[in-house]
Structures are given as structure tokens and as C-alpha cells.
Amino acid sequence: MANIGWKDILAEEMPLDMAHEIDIFEGQMELMGQGKLDEKVFAETRLRRGVYGQRYDNGQRHDGFESRELEFEEIERIKGPDTIWHAPGMQRIKVPGGGLTAEQLDVLAQVADEYSDGILHVTTRQDFQLHFVHIEDTPDMMRRLASVGITTREACGNSVRNVTCCHLAGVCQTEVFDATPYSEAFAQFLLGHDDVQDFGRKFKPAFSGCESEACGLVMMHDLGYLAQVREVDGKQQRGFKVYVGGGLGTVPHQAKVLSEFTPEEEILPEAQAVSRVFARLGEKRNRNRARIKFLVAKLGIEEFRRLVIEERKTLPHDDRWTAYLETLPHYEEKPTRPPTFLNGQVSSAGFQQWFETNVYAQRQEGYSVVTVNLPLGDLTSQQTWVLSDIARKYVGDNVRTTVEQNIVLRWVSDSDLPSLYEELNAIGLGDAGAGTVVDITACPGTDTCKLGIASSRGLAAELRTRLTAKSASLPDAIKDLKIKISGCFNSCGQHHVSDIGFFGNSRRSGNFKMPHFQVVLGGMWRENAGSYGLAVGAVPSKTVPDVVDTITSRYVEERAKGETFQEWIGRIGKKEARSLIQPYMKLPDFEQQPDYFSDWGDPRVFSLGDIGIGECAGEVVSLFSMEIATAESEAFEAQVALDENDPARADSLAYASMVKAARALVRTQFLDVGDSPDRIVEEFKTRFFDTELFFDQYAKGKFGQYLFDRHQSPNPSPDNDAAHRLIEESLLFIEATHVCESKVGGNVLIEI
Amino acid sequence: MTAPQRMSVKFYFDELSVDVEEFIPVFHRWIRENVVPNELLLDVADYKHIIDGPAILLVGHEADYVIDLTDGKPGFLYVRKRDLGVDLPEALATTLAQALNSIRLAETDVELQGKLKLRTDAAKIVLLDRLNYPNQTPNGSGSNDAGQTAQSQLAENLGVLFGENVTVTRVENDAREPLTFELNAPAAPDVDTLLGRL
Structure with missing residues (x-):
């Protein structure tokens, strides 16, 4: 078994394209190690594989007294x-629409305990995150995930991030239709698509089945889809109301309506057109203004819409736009058990409380969705294995993550609910209160995030403990409030769309900094994140539990019958809302209250010294740089194949590297060159060879001729010498491509 | 047998009269004072919100230290993640030496002294490496079973440390879980004695 790795063991289990992408990434890691890749290019490359930075990765840590190396x-x-x-x-591990199989849960648990700290963390965008991972473990981790159909591709970086979808889609009482297969098709279509490789910033899509619920939160997404049906010539036609330019972040934007109704056959080409407009006109230099929301705001939605419509007309046809529609009539989820009913079965004391908050009656009679309430979105590998067995037993593969950092089991036959509850409870996953005030959302904050200012998770844990302890006595008006916490202004905890939101900041008192949270009141979770809250002032972190008590008590005392928290905040106004927290805004001295100068769960004297440069924005690198890096990795793989005495593969990879390099160059002028080697070589010849732009001062067209020779006359059985020669030629060709690109300036001119 | 990619050993608490939360400032101090030789300590992670899980983690570059409540058996878990050596005996020696050293650190810590005591007559050893140590059911012949080979190597090496009558039992856990062994010794040698024998 010596030298046999996961790559060999899983070779038959991984889809070829996924396996190849991981090999390429591994090659790029090796090139980086040899100093042959630019650090920014490699950073963006690894981000697009979901390999993200973490706090202290700049080698500095503040220990409460000083910053140390x-x-x-x-x-x-x-x-x-x-x-x-x-x-x-x-x-970060992408989970499109949050959909998971039991087998995928098993493998996620295994990679968590072998490569991280054994904790799986569900994010606010239905992804999983594993922390404390060493980069050298990532290729094998990706292979193991790929073997069960999970990709980490474009989980971070300036790319299309996880496509989220309502976790109730398909079983929801109020949806127009099931948005799941559309979100899946969307995710597949744009994954690695040529037109989404040149964004200045990340791009988050979401799908939702109905307007009134929170569902997919489409109003706060870069591109959001709301299911709609209209009647045309007496026939029902499916489509989506499409929103664009929403987003939270420092400056939240409500999405604008791009299209009142986009028929189902048009959603993919329209998304492609949006992507092209964003790639072409979106900000690239100033990452703080590079999200699509700023482009939409700058152009105005009418002009943006016009550009998208014009762009749509120029798109070359793609069969994938509609191919998936043929599979829609066959799309269905299968329950593992027949429908049954809860008919007064004897159940434990905790069951009723859990049933009230964690069970949603599906529109399909006799079935329910169960929410597994994960504290702070965390579960251990051991819990995950048992959870996957519970899933197999009761629901099969009908498992999804949620944007509130929980997991749902769908299609639970109702009479199974009591036993399911007992089994969840036995592994510590039977907490009631899902979706209520105790089910607090928090981003990683200072626990692991480089940008975190205050401890969002520490605060969430404290509030969860306190509120759970008194949950039985909480007035009904408070029970369903949403509390969401971000560790900084970047809003990963989605504080803008909660009833009571917090984001971390700091204030100075004397010579010390004190962790604070800005209080944001009255955001709306329902109606797909229908409106954003008001920031009313910052309070010391340690006062937040009292602040929550004060605000909720006043709400209970003053609310009119049926008045929601948003309506109450709207009625009392910002000034009065601020006066609620005013008593907490006074800063004590260090000597008076030293515990105020450390954060929840962290006894170190508070400091901002650990904040690093965030990687949320990725690195802004040119499209050419990213694509030529892939060509270089292919050439590297060719060398590896030759070392492994496989000249045929080496020859093929060396040729592929030249084609990829030529394509990268061609795409600086002509984005739609496609993937056909014939077309790429032809365009390369016309644009760069015949024009002599590719020519070296002394070697003239020699390097370009390497490509033409191999393209026209492939060697049917190359030996090691021939493969070696071709590798050398491919390296020279790639070098010449770099020179040519810098000579012509790499302007991306769209030419259809 | 080649060294596993990761290996852990958990010693169980005989006494623990301190809330797990109180390990947080202790671990932060351990980082600040760099108390573990030959290891780089990085951060403290608080997972006490997870029921029966790894309550508090001291995360390091080479290893993690965990106040672990899994299976309802509180213990001090040492997870070696890097530099385990070339083979299983070397990995075991490295892991045990550092684990025992950390027990001594905890038991003699200025804030924890007298509040905890760990048993040295029982431990759980886990080989976190499904590539080289798959957790397969023994096939009977024993010739291809990594579990059986590992078990005999562990027993041989642990016998030197804990005495001849030590037993190393393979835990019959799920195949998805890592290969796991329980160590039981007839006596509980003190930590210094064990370290002296390593």
C-alpha cells in the first residue's frame, strides 16, 4: 500500500472534471512552493477552491498584553x-440549496475529524466551514468530498458563491412552486462558467418559492429569484421575478427588480447576461465598491436592465439554458416511509415543546420538516454520523442546511416524530426553540475570522444560555423575535434583517479599547429580508444581555395588539429607540469595570491588534492571470506524468497547456472563443500570430509554431523523449504568451 | 506500520472540581507563556455549547489540547496533528510523551492545582488516518488488517510503559469512525514514572 493515496483510491469515484480540477490545484500549490506563481494569483486561486484565510495567519497574535509573533x-x-x-x-464547502445526502454527511464528518478540529459549522449561506485546516491537507480533503459529489469550487473568491434556496422548497405550504431544481440548474450552469471568472467581487444568488416568508432572502442577494406563475394563452407558465443588486455588507442595499417575470427558459441566459455586464462594468480596483449593488446603484436599474437585455441578444446559444427543463417533470423527492399521523402517541415532556418550535407541517399530508437546532451552527463529527443514520432511517437523503445555521430533515412521517426527537435528543441535538429568539445566528467573528472585531459567537452563546434558561417564562411576543450577530460591519451574521441585530465594533475608554456592539433594531426577516434595521448606537459587549432585556421588556409593555417588533420600532422612532440603550452607552474606566475590557469567552484584554486583511473580497487579478495560471498547472501536471513514465498523458497535458495559454490570450480580446481547440488555435493565429504580436524579437514566430505543429500533427504514440520535447515547447509557448499579453496590455475588448 | 497522519490519546479525569470554562484563561496563559516545549500554541476555541463534545480546545500547530466531554466521559485529550515520526511506535511515543507532559502541566498549573486529577490506568487511543488505518472489520486471517497489526504494536509498546498486564482493546465502533483502542492497566503509574519510561 506504500505511496497509495486518496487520489488513487478514489480515482473511480470522483467525476473526472472534479478530479482534474483538484490535481490542477495541487499542482498550483507546488508551483507556489517553488516560487513560480504570483502570490496574488495563488491567493485568488486557492480562494476559488474555498481555501480561506483565518485569524492569526499573518503570524501575529495579541496575547492581551502585546502582539507576538x-x-x-x-x-x-x-x-x-x-x-x-x-x-x-x-x-468552505459549497452545499447548493443546502441539499445533502446521508453519505455526504458521513464524509463531511470524516474530513472534519481528520483535517480540522472535528467541528462542522453551518454558515448563513447554507455552506459548511471547517476551521484550523492545513493547506497541504486540502487536495485530499477535496478528493474525498468529490467522491460523494461535493465541490469546494468557487466557495470563496471573486466568483459565484453558493446558490442558496429555501430549505422548505418543495414541501412549503405557501410556495408557488418548488424552486429547488431551478437553483440546482443555476448552480451547475454558472459553476466555473467563463463569464463569471472576471468579477471584481463575490456574487451571491438565492432562490425562493414564495414572497411573504423569509425563504431565500432574495432581497439581500446579488441576484435573487422569486417563483411566479402567469397565464399565457390559457396555459400556466412558470418563471421568476428577478431581483438584482441587493446585499448587506457595510452599506446594505435592497435589491431592485430586474424583471417582473422571466420565463423559466430564460433564467440561465439572463443570469449569464447579468454576469457579463457585471464583469465588464463592475468596479475592479476599489473592492469596497465592487459588489454588483454598487454598479446597479451607479447605473440605475433602468440602464442596468437595458444593458442586460442588450447583452442577452449577443449571447451565443447554449443548449444548457433549457436542457434541464426536460428533467423537471421527473424531479421529485422520495420519502422513505409512508405518510402517517400523530394520534396521541405517548411522548416525553420535552417533545411537546420541541414539536411546537422545530416541526413544520408539510403541504403533503402526513409529513413534517424537522429542524435540528444546532447551537451556533456547530455539530461534531460524532453527532454527524449518528445524524446521518437518523436521516437514513427516517428521511433518506432529504436533508438540507438552512440560512439560520441549522439542518432540516424533510419528509418525516408524522408518527415517527416522537422517536426521532428521542434519537436527536440522545446526541445533544434535541434543543427546542428553532427559529425563535433563542436560535441566534452568529458569524465566526473573532473566534476565527481575520476581520472580526468583537466576539459574535461568544455573545450569541451567552444570550442563548440566558434566554433558554428563561424561555418558558418569555412572553409570546418575544419568543419569535430574531437575534442575529455579526462580528464586524461586514454583516455575515445578517444583523440588518433581524428584529434585534448587533455588529461588533470598539470604543476607547482611557487608554484601553472596549469591545462594543452596534445595536440595529427593526430589520425584517420575513418577506425575503423585506427591510433593514436602524442602527441606534453602540453599547459595551458585556451589557448586551441587559440591553436585550430592556428592549424586549419595553416592547412587551408598549406594543399595541398585533403590533410587530418592526412596527413598534417604526412607531417609536430612532430617537426613542436610542434612548432605550442610552443608559448602557456610558463607558466605565478600566479600574471600575475591568471585565468590560475583555470579550465574551476571551479573557484577554481587548485589542484590535489581531485584525488582518480580509479575504472576503478575494484578490483582484486579471482574467488572463487566472487563466494562464491554469495553463501553467497543466504544464506542471505534464511534467509529473512524465516523471511517472506516462508519456502519452504528458504529451496530452502539454498540448492542453498550450491550448489553455492560447485561450487565455485570445480571451483578452474575445471572451466567447469557447473551448474548441480548433477555434482557439484559429483565433490565436488570426489575432496574435498573423499580426506578429506573438512574435519574439529574435525567435520570431517559433513559439507559436509549437502550438500549430502539435495541433495539426498529434503524435499517436509519443515516447518519453517526444513528450519531454513537447513539455519544453509548451513552457516556452506559455512564456511567450505572458510576454505577448504584457505587450498588448491585456485589454478585454468584447467582440462578438 | 507507517505513522498515522493524526493520533490522539485521551486520559480520563479522576477528579474535576472546576468548570470547563475555567480552562479558557489557563489555556490563554499557556499560549502567552509558551509552556509546551517544541510546540507552537495558537488559540483557544470555546465549544462548550455543544453537548458531550470537545468543550474547550487549545489549538496548536503540531497538536490540539482538548477538555473533552465526549461519551459522557470527561477527559484531557491530546491530538497530535503533525510530526508524528516515521512509524506507529514513534507516533505513539511522541503522542504519549506530549500528552503526559500536558497532564503534568494541568495538574500542577497555578490556577488548576488541586482541582483536577487524571487517571493513568486507562486511556483512549485513536488513529485518525483512514487511508493507512481504515476501520475495517477484522477479516479473520489477520494478514491484511491494519487494526489488528496496530493493536499488537500498540500493546507491545504500551506494555513497556504500563507493565506487562496492560490490555489494549479495539473499540467496536462504526466503520466510519476512526480506528480506536482502549488501554487498561492494572495500576496507575504516576506521570513522571511514565515519562521516565518513555
Whole structure:
């Protein structure tokens, strides 16, 4: 078994394209190690594989007294700007629509306990995150995930992130139709698509089945889809109301209506057109203004819409736009058990409380959706294995993650609910209160995030403990409030759309900094994140539990019958809302209240010294740089194949590297060149060879001729010498491509 | 047998009269004072909200230290993640040495002294490496079973440390879980004695 790795063991289990992408990434890691890749290019490359930075990865940590250097081995070796190679990082794992199988849960649990700290964390966008992961473990981790159909591709970086979808889609009482297959098709279509490789910033899509619920939160997404049906010539036609330019972040924007109704056959080409407009006109230099919301705001929705419509007309036809529609009539989820009813079965004391908050009656009679309430979105590998067995027993593969950091089991036959509850409870996953005031959402904050200012998770844990302890006595008006916490202004905890939201900041008192949370009141979770809350002032972190008590008590005392929290905040106004927290805004001295100067769950004297440069924005690198890096990796793989005495594969990879390099160059002028080698070579010849732009001062067209020769006359049985020669030629060709690109300036001119 | 990618050993608490939360400032101090030789300590993670899980983690580059409540058996878990050596005996020696050293650190810590005591007559050893140590059901012949080979190597090496009558039992856990063994010794040698034998 010596030298047999996961790559060999899983070769038959991984889809070929996924396996190849991972090999390429591994090659790029090796090239980075050899100093042959630019650090920014590699950073964006790894981000697009979901390999993210983590707090302290710049090698500095404040210990409460001073900032100290963490003495990693090979401290000079980096994996991106100011990011040490050996420092542990975070791995984000995409879960489109939150959909998971039991087998996928098993493998996620295994990679968590072998490569991270054994904790799986569900994010606010239905992803999983593993923390404290070493970059050198990531290729094998990706292979193991790929073997069960999970990709980490474009989980981070300036790319199309996880496509979220309502976790109730398909079983919801109020949806127009099931948005799931559309969100899946969307995710597949744009994954790695040429037109989404040149964004200045990340791009988050969401799908929702109905307007009034929270569902997919489409109003706060870059591109959001609300299911609609209209009648045309007496026939029902499916489609979506499409929103664009929403987003939270520092400056939240409500999405604008791009289209009142986009028929189902048009949603993919329209998304492609949106992507092209964003890639072409979106900000690239100033990452703080690079999300699509700023482009929409700058152009105005009418002009943006016009550009998208014009762009749509120019798109070359793609069969994938509608191919998936043929599968829609066959799309269905299958329950594992027949429908049954709860007919007064004897159940435990905790069951009723859990049933009230964690069970949703599906529109299909006799079935329910059960929410597994994960504290702070966390579960252990051990819990996950048992959970996957519970899923197999009761619901099969009908499992989804939610944007409130929980997991749902769908299609639970109703009479199974009591036994299911007992089994969840036995592994510590039977907490009631899902979706209520105790089910608090929090981003990682200072626990692991480089940008975190205050401890969002520490605060969430404290509030959860306190509110759970008194949950039985909480007035009904409070029970259903949403509390959401972000560790900084970037809003990963989605505080803008909660009733009571917080985001971390700091204030100075004397010579010390004190962790604070800005209080944001009256955001709306329902109606797909229908409106954003008002920031009313910042309070010391340690006062937040009292602040929550004060606000909720006043709400209970003053609310009119049926008045929601948003309506109450709207009625009392910002000034009065601020006066509620005013008593807490006074800052004590360190000597008076030293515990105010450390954060929840962290006894160190508070400091901002650990904040690093965030990688949320990715690195702004040119499209050419990203694509030529892939070509270089293919050439590297060719060398590996030759070392493994496989000249045929080496020859093929070397040729592929030249085609990829040529394509990268062609795409600086002509984005739609496609993937056909014939077309790429032809365009390369016309644009760069015949014009002599590719010519070297001395070698003239020699390097370009390498490509033409191999393209026209492939060697049917190359030996090692021939393959070696071709590899050398491919390396020279790639070098010449770099030179040519810098000579012509790499302007991306759209030419259809 | 090649060294596993990761290996952990958990010693169980005999006494624990301190809330797990109180390990947080202790671990932060351990980082600040760099108390563990040859290891880089990085951060403290608080997972006490998870029932029966790894309550408090001291995360390091080479290893993690965990106040672990899994299976309702509170213990001090040492997870070696890097530099385990070339083979299983070396990995075991490295892991045990550092684990025992950390027990001594905890038991003698200025804030924890007298509040905890760990048993040294029982431990759980886990080989976190499904590639080289798959958790397969023994096939009977024993020739291809990594579990059986690992078990005999562990027993041999642990016998030197804990005495001849030590037993190393393979835990009959689910195949998805890592290969796991329980160590039981007839006596509980003190930590210094064990370290002296390593």
C-alpha cells in the first residue's frame, strides 16, 4: 500500500472534471512552493477552491498584553499576501440549496475529524466551514468530498458563491412552486462558467418559492429569484421575478427588480447576461465598491436592465439554458416511509415543546420538516454520523442546511416524530426553540475570522444560555423575535434583517479599547429580508444581555395588539429607540469595570491588534492571470506524468497547456472563443500570430509554431523523449504568451 | 506500520472540581507563556455549547489540547496533528510523551492545582488516518488488517510503559469512525514514572 493515496483510491469515484480540477490545484500549490506563481494569483486561486484565510495567519497574535509573533516553520513561505503557508485556515464547502445526502454527511464528518478540529459549522449561506485546516491537507480533503459529489469550487473568491434556496422548497405550504431544481440548474450552469471568472467581487444568488416568508432572502442577494406563475394563452407558465443588486455588507442595499417575470427558459441566459455586464462594468480596483449593488446603484436599474437585455441578444446559444427543463417533470423527492399521523402517541415532556418550535407541517399530508437546532451552527463529527443514520432511517437523503445555521430533515412521517426527537435528543441535538429568539445566528467573528472585531459567537452563546434558561417564562411576543450577530460591519451574521441585530465594533475608554456592539433594531426577516434595521448606537459587549432585556421588556409593555417588533420600532422612532440603550452607552474606566475590557469567552484584554486583511473580497487579478495560471498547472501536471513514465498523458497535458495559454490570450480580446481547440488555435493565429504580436524579437514566430505543429500533427504514440520535447515547447509557448499579453496590455475588448 | 497522519490519546479525569470554562484563561496563559516545549500554541476555541463534545480546545500547530466531554466521559485529550515520526511506535511515543507532559502541566498549573486529577490506568487511543488505518472489520486471517497489526504494536509498546498486564482493546465502533483502542492497566503509574519510561 506504500505511496497509495486518496487520489488513487478514489480515482473511480470522483467525476473526472472534479478530479482534474483538484490535481490542477495541487499542482498550483507546488508551483507556489517553488516560487513560480504570483502570490496574488495563488491567493485568488486557492480562494476559488474555498481555501480561506483565518485569524492569526499573518503570524501575529495579541496575547492581551502585546502582539507576538507566532513562530511557524518556514515563516517566509506564504500562500497569499501576508498569509503564512503553515498557518491554519478555513475550508468552505459549497452545499447548493443546502441539499445533502446521508453519505455526504458521513464524509463531511470524516474530513472534519481528520483535517480540522472535528467541528462542522453551518454558515448563513447554507455552506459548511471547517476551521484550523492545513493547506497541504486540502487536495485530499477535496478528493474525498468529490467522491460523494461535493465541490469546494468557487466557495470563496471573486466568483459565484453558493446558490442558496429555501430549505422548505418543495414541501412549503405557501410556495408557488418548488424552486429547488431551478437553483440546482443555476448552480451547475454558472459553476466555473467563463463569464463569471472576471468579477471584481463575490456574487451571491438565492432562490425562493414564495414572497411573504423569509425563504431565500432574495432581497439581500446579488441576484435573487422569486417563483411566479402567469397565464399565457390559457396555459400556466412558470418563471421568476428577478431581483438584482441587493446585499448587506457595510452599506446594505435592497435589491431592485430586474424583471417582473422571466420565463423559466430564460433564467440561465439572463443570469449569464447579468454576469457579463457585471464583469465588464463592475468596479475592479476599489473592492469596497465592487459588489454588483454598487454598479446597479451607479447605473440605475433602468440602464442596468437595458444593458442586460442588450447583452442577452449577443449571447451565443447554449443548449444548457433549457436542457434541464426536460428533467423537471421527473424531479421529485422520495420519502422513505409512508405518510402517517400523530394520534396521541405517548411522548416525553420535552417533545411537546420541541414539536411546537422545530416541526413544520408539510403541504403533503402526513409529513413534517424537522429542524435540528444546532447551537451556533456547530455539530461534531460524532453527532454527524449518528445524524446521518437518523436521516437514513427516517428521511433518506432529504436533508438540507438552512440560512439560520441549522439542518432540516424533510419528509418525516408524522408518527415517527416522537422517536426521532428521542434519537436527536440522545446526541445533544434535541434543543427546542428553532427559529425563535433563542436560535441566534452568529458569524465566526473573532473566534476565527481575520476581520472580526468583537466576539459574535461568544455573545450569541451567552444570550442563548440566558434566554433558554428563561424561555418558558418569555412572553409570546418575544419568543419569535430574531437575534442575529455579526462580528464586524461586514454583516455575515445578517444583523440588518433581524428584529434585534448587533455588529461588533470598539470604543476607547482611557487608554484601553472596549469591545462594543452596534445595536440595529427593526430589520425584517420575513418577506425575503423585506427591510433593514436602524442602527441606534453602540453599547459595551458585556451589557448586551441587559440591553436585550430592556428592549424586549419595553416592547412587551408598549406594543399595541398585533403590533410587530418592526412596527413598534417604526412607531417609536430612532430617537426613542436610542434612548432605550442610552443608559448602557456610558463607558466605565478600566479600574471600575475591568471585565468590560475583555470579550465574551476571551479573557484577554481587548485589542484590535489581531485584525488582518480580509479575504472576503478575494484578490483582484486579471482574467488572463487566472487563466494562464491554469495553463501553467497543466504544464506542471505534464511534467509529473512524465516523471511517472506516462508519456502519452504528458504529451496530452502539454498540448492542453498550450491550448489553455492560447485561450487565455485570445480571451483578452474575445471572451466567447469557447473551448474548441480548433477555434482557439484559429483565433490565436488570426489575432496574435498573423499580426506578429506573438512574435519574439529574435525567435520570431517559433513559439507559436509549437502550438500549430502539435495541433495539426498529434503524435499517436509519443515516447518519453517526444513528450519531454513537447513539455519544453509548451513552457516556452506559455512564456511567450505572458510576454505577448504584457505587450498588448491585456485589454478585454468584447467582440462578438 | 507507517505513522498515522493524526493520533490522539485521551486520559480520563479522576477528579474535576472546576468548570470547563475555567480552562479558557489557563489555556490563554499557556499560549502567552509558551509552556509546551517544541510546540507552537495558537488559540483557544470555546465549544462548550455543544453537548458531550470537545468543550474547550487549545489549538496548536503540531497538536490540539482538548477538555473533552465526549461519551459522557470527561477527559484531557491530546491530538497530535503533525510530526508524528516515521512509524506507529514513534507516533505513539511522541503522542504519549506530549500528552503526559500536558497532564503534568494541568495538574500542577497555578490556577488548576488541586482541582483536577487524571487517571493513568486507562486511556483512549485513536488513529485518525483512514487511508493507512481504515476501520475495517477484522477479516479473520489477520494478514491484511491494519487494526489488528496496530493493536499488537500498540500493546507491545504500551506494555513497556504500563507493565506487562496492560490490555489494549479495539473499540467496536462504526466503520466510519476512526480506528480506536482502549488501554487498561492494572495500576496507575504516576506521570513522571511514565515519562521516565518513555
